[in-house]
Amino acid sequence: MNPSPSSSPTTTPYPSNEEILSQIKSNQSNQTSFLSQMVSIDSTLEKGEEEVMDFIWNFLKTSFSSQEFEMEKVPMNESILRNLPGFSPIHWKYGNQYNIVLRNKQQQQQLSESNKSLILCGHADVVPSTTTTTSSSWTKCTTPFTPTIHLNRLYGRGSGDMKAGLSCMIYALLTLQQLHYIPSGTLQLEIVCEEECTGNGCLALRHHAAASSSSSLGEKKKFDAVIIPEPFPFIVTAQLGVLWFQLHIVGKPAHVLDTSLGINAIEVAFDMYRHLQSTLQVEYNTNINSREEEEENQAFKDIKQPICFNVGKIKGGDWASSVPSFCDMDVRVGFFPSQSVECVKHDVEECLRKFVLESSNDTMKHVKYDITYFGFQADGAVLLEEFCNNNNDDDNDVDDEVSKEEEEGKGDDSIPLSAVSNDEKETVVQDSETMGINETKDDNDERRRKKLKQTNDKSDIHSSSEQRSSLQKEFVALLQQSHHSATTITANTDNTTNTTNNNNTTTLPLKPITCTTDARFYKLYSQIPCVTCFGPEAMNIHGVDESVCLQSVQDVTATLALFIRDWCGLNQV
Ligand SMILES: [Zn+2]
Incomplete structure (x- = not known):
């Protein structure tokens, strides 16, 4: 079993909850600035995603130690993609479009029960706002690509969906590195293009991982779990x-x-x-x-x-x-x-x-x-699956109001x-x-x-339903526990007296969503047992005055950092 967040400070050499939360707090203005810079780059289908991908690539390159992490650009090759299951047809050209992978180097991994692997995935594209650029529609920013902070919310196209989530997954890993720790189990960041219309960016990465098992970034081991920090402030069970x-x-x-x-x-x-x-x-x-x-x-x-x-x-x-x-x-x-x-x-x-x-x-x-x-x-x-079964209603905290x-x-x-x-x-x-x-x-x-x-048939190849069921229970419990620790400590640090009534500190609910996300590629075509979306609270995504709650960005960053610590294990560097 993994050490629980509450016991980790005394039973392991890992950084404590407080150390992680404190580091995340001290990163806050840098993280917000990184998020603002991403939002200021128009990454619609029409404009293309190369500029935002170059920006993220350069940020990762200068932020993460090349001793401990390796990076790769994975191009979009339509002639390969069009023959893969899950491909969505296009009528545009990919040009130099690419996706990004970053992960800890293989030699750092110490395989054991407690060192599991994890993918954190996010998309860098945004939906158009060409019909909403008039001054009468966006009220909080001068243009959708001029990010503006108002009452602790960051406004701008893509702030919620999902550049905030991208900043959370990147800063969660960066925080651990700043504390001189890197994951023991494989931790892979995947930054993908074209989620909003096809998902072909994620498809390209999954194909690349499966096809290049002999390369340094190949998928030598099946991943245990995937979290996509899309703007759903709950654990997504189905789509x-x-x-x-x-x-x-x-x-x-x-x-x-x-x-x-x-x-x-x-x-x-x-x-x-x-x-x-x-x-x-x-x-x-x-x-x-x-x-x-x-x-x-x-x-x-x-x-x-x-x-x-x-x-x-x-x-x-x-x-x-x-x-x-x-x-x-x-x-x-x-x-x-x-x-x-x-x-x-x-x-x-x-x-x-x-x-x-x-x-x-x-x-x-x-x-x-x-x-x-x-x-x-x-x-x-x-x-x-474990949380979608009719017989598991007690475990499945589905909100009837959804x-x-x-x-x-x-x-x-x-x-x-x-x-x-x-x-x-x-x-x-x-x-x-x-x-x-x-x-x-x-x-x-x-x-x-x-x-x-x-x-x-596909899902049976890789794990028995018992193994999958047990791993999913562990995954959900740890994600809920990490979120609880992250938000409780945040609340206490901010001298919030009544934390029990604070919405942020309630148990993360589980719900299905009535749209699609890239999660399908990991579940259906890579057969990874634990896949979900969970990310910051956002408003008006795809609409005018899209915004994300900056406190929620901090909470999700902290949740992911605590989750990585206890799911993947850590090595001191
Ligand atoms: Zn999205």
Whole structure:
């Protein structure tokens, strides 16, 4: 067993809770400055991530001892990525885009029961704010990329999602180094690009780790755990799948003096989307309890409507007095972990095909449209099975108040999808007059079952469910204990008298989220037993006046440092 944080000062030579917390506090202004500098760099898909990655690379290079740590840049190679499970298709070029790995050198590791391995992962990209740059929208900063501190919150695009989390994981490790300790077990920092639209950055790193086992940074040993400090101030137990597609409607332009002569592509697009929402979205939400094979969906049973569809972007028409000739609508569809991406694509295509074919409207029957897939093709994932089981309600502190409003839109919403080059699209052309697919619901169910079985088979290869269950319990208990120690000491240091009523010091709850994160790659394709997201408290992510609570940034940094100490063990240097 690992030493508990409370006993470590007397039973091990490790730094005490107080020493770690004190060092983190003395780093606070430097950490905030590092965070501000990251926020000031526009790292949207449109702008690219090289500048922010170069900034982080240089910071790591100058901050961490080259004696103890090694670093690597892992490029984005689309020709390799596109053949990997979990890849999301793109219609842009990667150029010199890269991801960063930093970890303690292999010779430092002393393998034993108490020296476990850990990955801390964070993404450096942010969602666009091009529509929110006017002075009337962002009230706390002059621009979304001019970070500003107000009432102990740092405002700016990406402050919460998730540059604050990046600063936490980097400063947690840096704090231990400053105290002259490095992890005994393997500790790997992974800074990835493109989480907000595909996850292909994380996919590139996982592939690199698996493929380069002979290199110095290879994955010689399976990792025990992953924490992604996304802005969820709780332990994430499961996440939904996400599919993006673009619905392209071909209309028939006409003068508005007789609109019946034309086909209004924009109105048709909305009719088709509304039909998807009123049928498929409702069906998905209703079916959560209806199939025996959907046990893994039970993590979401306390959320009223976990599955949300969203129109994120629309473009169409030419002129106010002309019936529009085209409409492009970018849609996001959520789905349960038991469903495969292919099943969901099939469901969407069938739903729209039938709607057009069975329409009583003659015009609708002659509509031509196609569906193009780019961006997220993200499987859903149960991250901590031990805490998603129906029989474990006592352990699973799921808050009934969790609503879709609290969760939705985190990590997967709007993104500029301009400059589409048609030859790179994965397109399904649908013409209501020529479509002949007639697949039954049974066929669809069969595919769902196959997908579920594949997932189960994969996870069984690497650890028995008993081992996994026991490791997950230990992982969650230690994370909760680390958070409790971090926030209790912080509260006491700040002379807060009533710590028992302080929200920060309550036990970290466990909850599912109704969006996707990079956590799926570690769980589904690397079969790492303990995977979660936990990070600072943020507000208005993907919106205007996005901000992160700076006290929470300190608390998460401290939690991660204490967790590393007790999970990986430490060596004095
Ligand atoms: Zn994020």
